[in-house]
Amino acid sequence: MSNPIYKTMGQQFGRRSWAEPWKIKMVEPIRMISAEERLEACQDAGYNTFLMRSEDVYIDLLTDSGTSAMSDRQWAGIMMGDEAYAGSRNFYNLEAAVRKYYGYKYVIPTHQGRGAEHLISQATITKGDYIPGNMYFTTTRLHQELAGGTFVDVIIDEAHDPTNQHPFKGNVDLDKMKALVDKVGADRIPYVSLAGTVNMAGGQPVSMDNVKALRAFCDKHGLRIYLDATRMYENAFFIQEREEGYKDKSVAEILFEFCSYTDGAWMSAKKDHLVNIGGWLAVNQEDVAERARNLVVVYEGLHTYGGMAGRDMEALAIGIEEGVKDDHVAARVRQVRYLGKLLLDWGIPIMEPIGGHAIFVDARRFYEHIPQDQFPAQTLAAQLYLDSGVRSMERGIVSAGRDPKTGDHYYPALELTRLTIPRRVYTQAHMDVVAESLKALHDERKKTKGLKMVYEPEYLRFFQARFEPL
Numbered sequence: 393m394s395n396p397i398y399k400t401m402g403q404q405f406g407r408r409s410w411a412e413p414w415k416i417k418m419v420e421p422i423r424m425i426s427a428e429e430r431l432e433a434c435q436d437a438g439y440n441t442f443l444m445r446s447e448d449v450y451i452d453l454l455t456d457s458g459t460s461a462m463s464d465r466q467w468a469g470i471m472m473g474d475e476a477y478a479g480s481r482n483f484y485n486l487e488a489a490v491r492k493y494y495g496y497k498y499v500i501p502t503h504q505g506r507g508a509e510h511l512i513s514q515a516t517i518t519k520g521d522y523i524p525g526n527m528y529f530t531t532t533r534l535h536q537e538l539a540g541g542t543f544v545d546v547i548i549d550e551a552h553d554p555t556n557q558h559p560f561k562g563n564v565d566l567d568k569m570k571a572l573v574d575k576v577g578a579d580r581i582p583y584v585s586l587a588g589t590v591n592m593a594g595g596q597p598v599s600m601d602n603v604k605a606l607r608a609f610c611d612k613h614g615l616r617i618y619l620d621a622t623r624m625y626e627n628a629f630f631i632q633e634r635e636e637g638y639k640d641k642s643v644a645e646i647l648f649e650f651c652s653y654t655d656g657a658w659m660s661a662k663k664d665h666l667v668n669i670g671g672w673l674a675v676n677q678e679d680v681a682e683r684a685r686n687l688v689v690v691y692e693g694l695h696t697y698g699g700m701a702g703r704d705m706e707a708l709a710i711g712i713e714e715g716v717k718d719d720h721v722a723a724r725v726r727q728v729r730y731l732g733k734l735l736l737d738w739g740i741p742i743m744e745p746i747g748g749h750a751i752f753v754d755a756r757r758f759y760e761h762i763p764q765d766q767f768p769a770q771t772l773a774a775q776l777y778l779d780s781g782v783r784s785m786e787r788g789i790v791s792a793g794r795d796p797k798t799g800d801h802y803y804p805a806l807e808l809t810r811l812t813i814p815r816r817v818y819t820q821a822h823m824d825v826v827a828e829s830l831k832a833l834h835d836e837r838k839k840t841k842g843l844k845m846v847y848e849p850e851y852l853r854f855f856q857a858r859f860e861p862l
């Protein structure tokens with residue numbers, strides 16, 4: 393027993409690991425191209441990971457949007473597509489699944505989440521309105537602005553501090569809500585835009601207590617709450633894990649209760665629902681549903697397909713049910729946590745507590761010497777790709793865009809590089825490779841220089857902006 397290998401094994405006795413509730417049936421080969429090829433690919437893409445070819449990427453953590461692996465049941469569902477123009481049976485399966493798990497009355501399919509954001513914004517916002525929300529999301533805020541509204545951030549202050557350990561950093565600050573109502577009047581607020589797990593704050597959840605209190609506040613002032621339900625499954629898991637009284641409730645039960653305090657939701661099914669494309673809008677008000685249904689035929693497609701094929705709706709209906717299962721959500725969140733814990737152990741600054749869908753590296757603290765207008769988070773995303781072919785993305789000053797009034801950059805408090813974990817796609821060994829690459833970059837951080845922006849598109853600039861090294 394003097395061989396060190398046995399010692400390592402011995403240390404593992406008594407250890408109890410969890411594992412994913414699935415096994416692999418089909419694989420897609422991936423490969424890491426050479427360092428020279430990676431440099432060339434990075435230059436061709438203007439140091440923007442959104443402009444890279446996926447074939448040049450080894451481990452793709454750009455997004456968890458539409459990148460999930462579907463199950464054998466979902467693929468079987470694809471074969472059950474009813475491609476009738478109107479009234480496809482797959483639509484009714486989708487409608488039934490949304491009603492069962494989310495509890496809303498009227499369901500309108502859309503091609504993806506932003507299609508639903510467009511409909512709800514156009515159906516409810518008039519010029520000069522204010523839309524309070526627990527931190528902005530890129531497409532959400534843009535649709536609210538394009539409809540003539542102004543977004544107002546009402547998330548608790550803790551959310552802007554990447555080291556604060558508040559268990560529900562997605563919570564709404566009711567004092568900020570009250571201040572807004574006092575200032576502009578409730579009739580200038582078409583709805584509260586509430587996001588379950590706040591993407592831009594690092595995947596941070598909203599507590600049940602908070603949504604209940606918000607409901608009470610909104611009832612008092614006659615306000616509606618529409619939910620960005622994109623990652624509500626993960627939010628429900630955090631409630632189960634952290635909030636008093638929910639330990640023995642299922643993720644599905646928690647989700648249903650949470651949604652009962654809201655008036656409707658929009659959904660990017662490309663996230664929680666384990667499909668590659670799809671979304672929906674669901675509301676309880678008949679008049680809002682009717683307006684949205686009128687708009688959906690203009691922008692998406694008939695109200696019984698909304699830009700999706702019948703087969704897409706079937707895979708989505710099945711995904712709603714698979715994604716909400718406790719063992720699935722637990723494995724998903726724990727894989728993210730596994731990566732995060734490795735990084736924390738090695739002293740790499742990340743957003744805490746570790747969220748549900750991604751690790752957000754705090755690029756401000758990672759590259760302390762790079763000022764925000766030299767794009768530290770964008771720099772880290774480029775460096776990570778150059779080092780190991782891992783693709784991440786920027787969530788900082790580039791994503792925040794410009795203030796339409798002053799034309800200056802928005803300078804967000806958070807300057808983050810996001811490593812987003814697709815669902816059911818990568819193994820723990822992939823997570824090790826990612827963590828080790830970040831460690832290597834962190835060891836050499838002082839040598840790294842920032843970037844300058846050489847091309848800037850007008851809308852959602854992070855998707856297409858180009859950079860050069862300084």
Ligand SMILES: *Cc1c(COP(=O)(O)O)cnc(C)c1O
Nearest residue numbers: 504505506529531591622660662
């Ligand atoms: C992805 C996302 C959206 C937009 O959905 P798409 O399907 O990409 O159009 C909206 N809100 C949140 C929180 C998201 O993560």
